[in-house]
Amino acid sequence: MSRPQAPEPALDVQGDPPSGEGDEDTADGTQHSHRMLSFSDALLSIIATVMILPVTHTELSPQQQFDKSVQKLLATRIAVYLMTFLIVTVAWAAHTRLFQVVGKIDDTLALLNLACMMTITFLPFTFSLMVAFPAAPLGIFLFCTCVIAIGVVQALIVVYAFRFPHLLNPQIGRSAHRRLHRKHILHIVLRGPALCFLAAVFSLFFYPVSYLLLATVIVLPYVSKAAGWCRDRLRGPPEPPAHSVEFFTFDLQEPLSKERVEAFSDGVYAIVATLLILDICSDNVPDAKDVAERFHGSLVAALSEFGPQFLAYFGSFATVGLLWFAHHSLFLHVRKATQCMGLLNTLSLAFVGGLPLAYQQTSAFARRPHDELERVRVSCAIVFFASVFQFAMWTTALLREAETLRPSARFGGREHAFMFAKLALYPCASLLAFAATCFLSRFSTAIFHLMQIAVPFAFLLLRLLVRLGLALLRALRGLAPPARPTEGDPQAPLLPAPC
């Protein structure tokens, strides 16, 4: 069928920086890793978020009280979700580091990466096994096996890439100390799995030690990040080590790639929206027999029963969309994401992943009116924490604004006040809603949905309001009156469209 291969063209020098067209890159079997990394980010964000599902789908029969045993079950499941989120985020960060070293891929690396992804998809399952049966060693054993398998695959990727240096980041590929680099990277990649191997061994005869070891693996990166940041704040940044230029691209203190932080965050927001869509599509189509019997064939009457759920759906979707919008606006002004911002982003995303729970809470009490107040408060708290960590990311970025922010967003920049208002909107609104539930206990559902639906309009009006506020401030200080935007002025598009 296929014609015989033509004589091969002369190959160009390896390890070159990527050329614009990329024709030559595909010709020697290597490829830019961009699309594979986006796909990995999408998968990893899904795996991180998926464990919210058992939390939202905790079934309560109508007569069952929200008692101690249910609370314990819910708390366990929320713990599983949060721990899974943190574990997968650690795996994602390691993956990001790895592909900062490996700059290009070929078919073998793409397949190895798929194998790595497949093993990671299994982590949530082993983790929920571990929580369901804390005293059985099998859960820990399987979990450790997974982590070891991931480590082995990543080590294979490193060894393979160092065998063919044109696959490496050009900076490392051309370095004279390549063997040293390889040793350093293998050490980082295999550190966690080695601890897990110990934990697996211990799980067979004395499992509490295993838990201790696992906690070390999961929490250590976060603790060391936080400690390092505190130390820097107290004593100023440390002296750069002598080989800093050499280790630049794989140093653990180095900021994460901004593109991958964005892709991972987008994945979390998209999967949260999906979980909402899944709920509305699968649960809310009435049964044909039911409509004929209970509603005398009137579909409108049957659907109006679901009314509050549709309201809750639109409110939750708007919240997810606007939190994404705030994140998107923030990262437009970010030049690079520091370690600390990455940590705050993870925490914000962990609460964003909890939004389906908020939806479930506010739509479920349409059926069970008691506990209404607590449910609205839980939802407010989730939205508040998701947005306040975004705000914290912004304030952290401002601490080192020359390095992390674009000029227009820094103190005194054109967009500074507006960004501030944009990011402060959700924390304030959710706090207000929370406070309102305390005073007006009877209208709490209405308040909550009103807030959710009013916020998009607040975003549209925000620029206008900020400008008015600043103009007032200036007028009060007796400065020259601000120039009004005129027709055809470049500023005009910043105002909401009158159409």
Add this chain to the structure above:
Amino acid sequence: MSRPQAPEPALDVQGDPPSGEGDEDTADGTQHSHRMLSFSDALLSIIATVMILPVTHTELSPQQQFDKSVQKLLATRIAVYLMTFLIVTVAWAAHTRLFQVVGKIDDTLALLNLACMMTITFLPFTFSLMVAFPAAPLGIFLFCTCVIAIGVVQALIVVYAFRFPHLLNPQIGRSAHRRLHRKHILHIVLRGPALCFLAAVFSLFFYPVSYLLLATVIVLPYVSKAAGWCRDRLRGPPEPPAHSVEFFTFDLQEPLSKERVEAFSDGVYAIVATLLILDICSDNVPDAKDVAERFHGSLVAALSEFGPQFLAYFGSFATVGLLWFAHHSLFLHVRKATQCMGLLNTLSLAFVGGLPLAYQQTSAFARRPHDELERVRVSCAIVFFASVFQFAMWTTALLREAETLRPSARFGGREHAFMFAKLALYPCASLLAFAATCFLSRFSTAIFHLMQIAVPFAFLLLRLLVRLGLALLRALRGLAPPARPTEGDPQAPLLPAPC
């Protein structure tokens, strides 16, 4: 809290091509649309694929036979899935066209886009309502209302963007015929909604006409594409119209943006993987009471009951991953995607979206052994069609290879034979498995899972095999013996790593 705004810096000329850093772009409130478009692609691909869920979750009680009524239910749900997929793909294509005209966004456009997305998420629900109650006008009415709302939001986006021309694609923004362009684009955006308005009116007194109108809206773009392609094949490409340069970026005959085709496809593959992960994580953790009573506290025994399901999960995940891999390899060699390739891609993705059904089929008969053969055959058929449409995309690209493919993948190029083999692997393997089930009726499950797990290794060995085959071919033709790859040769990385 925030400092008053500094005097605004001089603004640069509007409508400039994007500058490298982008600092200036964010300064005047406009932003590149890249990240917003990726997020939209992710959401749209999710909405397109999500309706496979009611298909896979069709509950059958163990004693219930796979009889006529169940078959009818399944057929209806599969029809809903396929139609939703096609509708959302039409909406996605329109969205792509729209943002080929609108080159940059500001906050208002981002919020309008989110509103558009939210309305689209509601389409699957209205469509399933339409199928569950075909004789009730409410379903059609709601569906039409959604389509009209989407059209109105898109028209708002067009009007807003044309009001502030620096948001437009530079080519259109600078054009003298901007009013003409706007009319043309509004016409395209509002054509579908106008037909839907008619359908909504008819639904109130004579609904069969509404179905006819809806069918026109959904199927027309595909039929006209196919007809246009056939005409081109028969009579050669048509003469370009006089204003072709003017309408270049928004012409419906123009190829879709390759990046967005990739992003949409990635989204479908990722959501299919998610649906698999959801299944395994939520259904397969044994109940603590169950383990204590039925398995005398042995977790291993309880889990071994789920063995076949885990096998099916790994097999299905490997299949999704490798189909993505084939798609990824294909698009590495594609320069631009023509209309016809887009259509074939949609069809391939529609079958990829059916893979959770294949998983459900092959894992369900672990519990219900009858109908085993049919189930394996259904799975083979789904994999076959998903992969054969990819192969068709490749052959279609070859028909116009100078325009669509990079040099190395064209006839006679270095990668040609290898790409051919890569894309032919899955159709052949699934056909083989299908044939094997006919002869060896007893081992069909084993065969199917064996195939799924063997294919990744086949991909690794493929390059070696293709090279051996070509060498043999040349040797048979009496040509000079091919040069063997030596140590340090740039070709060496193409072979699987010996590590």
